[in-house]
Amino acid sequence: MSTEVREPQAPGPTRRFRITSVEVLCVVLLLALVGQAAFVRILDVPAIRTGATVFVAVCIQALPFLVVGVLISGAIAAFVSADALRRLLPRRAALAVPVAGVAGVALPTCECAAVPVARRLIAQGAPSAVALTFLLAAPAVNPIVLVATAVAFPGEPAMVAARFLGSMATAVVMGWLWARFGKAQWFAEHALRRLPEPAGGRSRWRVFAETARADLVDAGGFLVIGGLAAAALNVLVPREWVNAVGDQIVLGILVMAVLAVLLALCSEADAFVAASLSALPLLPRLVFLVVGPAVDVKLISLQAGTFGRAFAVRFAPLTFVVAIACAVLAGIALGVGR
Amino acid sequence: MRRETQNILLLLLGGALLKIAFTGTYLRYVKPSHQWLLIAGGAVMVLLALVSLVRRPGSGHGDEGHQHSSRGAWLLLLPVFAVFLVAPPALGSDSVQRSGSAVAAGDGMEAFAPLPPGDAIPVSVGEFAARAAWDTGDSLTGRAVTLTGFVVQDGGASYLARLSIGCCAADAFPTKVRLDDAPEAAGLRDDTWIEAVVTLVPGSARRDNDYTPAATATSIRVIPAPEDPYEH
Numbered sequence: 001m002s003t004e005v006r007e008p009q010a011p012g013p014t015r016r017f018r019i020t021s022v023e024v025l026c027v028v029l030l031l032a033l034v035g036q037a038a039f040v041r042i043l044d045v046p047a048i049r050t051g052a053t054v055f056v057a058v059c060i061q062a063l064p065f066l067v068v069g070v071l072i073s074g075a076i077a078a079f080v081s082a083d084a085l086r087r088l089l090p091r092r093a094a095l096a097v098p099v100a101g102v103a104g105v106a107l108p109t110c111e112c113a114a115v116p117v118a119r120r121l122i123a124q125g126a127p128s129a130v131a132l133t134f135l136l137a138a139p140a141v142n143p144i145v146l147v148a149t150a151v152a153f154p155g156e157p158a159m160v161a162a163r164f165l166g167s168m169a170t171a172v173v174m175g176w177l178w179a180r181f182g183k184a185q186w187f188a189e190h191a192l193r194r195l196p197e198p199a200g201g202r203s204r205w206r207v208f209a210e211t212a213r214a215d216l217v218d219a220g221g222f223l224v225i226g227g228l229a230a231a232a233l234n235v236l237v238p239r240e241w242v243n244a245v246g247d248q249i250v251l252g253i254l255v256m257a258v259l260a261v262l263l264a265l266c267s268e269a270d271a272f273v274a275a276s277l278s279a280l281p282l283l284p285r286l287v288f289l290v291v292g293p294a295v296d297v298k299l300i301s302l303q304a305g306t307f308g309r310a311f312a313v314r315f316a317p318l319t320f321v322v323a324i325a326c327a328v329l330a331g332i333a334l335g336v337g338r
Numbered sequence: 339m340r341r342e343t344q345n346i347l348l349l350l351l352g353g354a355l356l357k358i359a360f361t362g363t364y365l366r367y368v369k370p371s372h373q374w375l376l377i378a379g380g381a382v383m384v385l386l387a388l389v390s391l392v393r394r395p396g397s398g399h400g401d402e403g404h405q406h407s408s409r410g411a412w413l414l415l416l417p418v419f420a421v422f423l424v425a426p427p428a429l430g431s432d433s434v435q436r437s438g439s440a441v442a443a444g445d446g447m448e449a450f451a452p453l454p455p456g457d458a459i460p461v462s463v464g465e466f467a468a469r470a471a472w473d474t475g476d477s478l479t480g481r482a483v484t485l486t487g488f489v490v491q492d493g494g495a496s497y498l499a500r501l502s503i504g505c506c507a508a509d510a511f512p513t514k515v516r517l518d519d520a521p522e523a524a525g526l527r528d529d530t531w532i533e534a535v536v537t538l539v540p541g542s543a544r545r546d547n548d549y550t551p552a553a554t555a556t557s558i559r560v561i562p563a564p565e566d567p568y569e570h
Binding site: 020021022024025028032033036039040043046047049050052053054055056057058059060061063064065066067068071148152206209210212213216217218220221222224225227228230231234235238263264265266268269270271272273276279305 | 339340342343344345346347348351354355358364366367368372375376378379380382383386387389390393409410411412413414415416417419420421423424426427428429431432433436502503504505506507508509511548
């Protein structure tokens with residue numbers, strides 16, 4: 001329970017008053033209240049105001065889903081033993097990876113919720129390739145996302161099918177690649193620490209509540225970093241990029257893939273944004289829909305915080321490339337935009 | 339960071355979610371159906387923090403798993419301050435000028451369902467623009483309709499604009515209608531909410547102007563900002 005290991009400690013036992021994070025928090029809150037008027041004045045620039053609104057929007061949109069994720073994570077830690085998990089999954093990773101992809105369809109979570117769940121699965125002994133496949137599949141191929149895509153692209157059923165195929169292929173290919181080349185030491189040590197098996201009924205609920213709470217505190221901070229990045233980019237990235245691309249298909253694919261990473265839209269809504277970019281052909285917009293739920297600034301921040309930086313710098317770029325390739329292949333195979 | 343501090347931060351954050359959900363300010367940031375999610379999420383946060391505050395530290399097994407530093411948790415203060423101290427406004431003319439105009443996809447081959455009968459019936463800005471750009475049935479031609487939106491002054495022209503969101507304000511995209519022959523609109527400041535009775539200028543939404551329709555306004559009335567500033 002000694003989460004204050006890195007707290008500044010007062011030197012000797014002679015001092016009666018120790019400065020801990022509680023006191024720091026009180027001072028910060030006091031300063032914020034006193035400086036409120038100055039704060040508001042600084043923010044009274046149109047661009048910053050827009051950025052602040054987007055920041056709050058990203059945070060409060062994602063936080064309830066993160067809560068869902070940490071509750072599932074807590075439930076796995078408390079009620080699903082490592083043995084049960086092993087029995088549930090096929091022994092061979094080559095088979096278990098597609099199973100995890102299909103499990104993603106059944107569990108409609110948003111990308112923020114999937115991160116703590118995947119981490120807990122790994123900590124409880126599931127193969128990391130399986131957990132990462134779930135991480136990529138759950139936000140991208142669930143029914144809510146597919147229905148939203150169908151609504152946003154009326155008369156383009158190939159778009160829905162291609163999104164499903166491209167996202168599923170991304171998740172499964174990444175799982176297989178990870179099973180073959182991934183290394184456990186890329187994960188931060190704290191990400192993999194397994195919680196002790198709870199002893200009895202009451203103790204299970206304690207593990208549940210404490211795991212969920214600690215995961216929420218951990219991941220929440222990184223979600224905020226992701227929200228800040230998304231808000232800044234939302235204001236700074238000129239949308240003329242999209243119009244300038246016009247009909248150049250290769251350039252369009254690259255620009256839309258980069259936009260998907262920078263804008264960090266939630267997978268439930270990105271189809272509507274893609275639909276509104278009517279100046280572009282359909283294939284680049286499909287790439288936008290497949291890349292977005294798999295890798296974006298908010299997710300990279302969450303993954304770096306949850307699994308460690310060494311993991312994120314390898315996983316995110318690789319996912320980016322695989323997702324573009326899968327989206328283009330799925331689009332061509334299903335005749336999107338023809 | 340001490341466990342108590344983490345719990346206070348969670349209480350504040352959960353409280354922030356509950357506050358915007360109950361006061362209605364959440365509509366500036368997310369779509370209406372998100373309200374119950376915010377309430378549930380905020381309540382769970384508050385509950386987890388309270389359970390942890392009430393329980394005596396060290397009495398359970400669950401604590402050993404989290405011995406790494408959680409300095410990142412300080413960042414949770416940012417959304418708390420943003421909600422309680424700043425309460426950023428809904429997106430408006432700045433976003434419109436930043437991102438031009440967008441119209442829902444269409445192929446120019448279909449005829450839309452006819453508009454319901456009646457004089458100056460209310461139509462959403464998004465639907466107005468979509469019909470203006472794509473409807474082969476010309477359902478807007480010669481029809482006066484009522485649009486609600488905010489004023490954007492850009493390049494000597496006055497626009498009535500509205501933002502649409504699919505999920506949250508991060509994915510907002512604007513739709514605008516140029517108001518022709520509307521001297522009273524030219525005198526209004528950016529972000530003034532208006533209700534305008536307009537008639538489409540046929541053929542004004544073209545590919546070279548990003549399908550931004552033009553309309554002549556017969557009456558413009560300044561109104562207070564609606565509770566939900568976005569279209570969905």
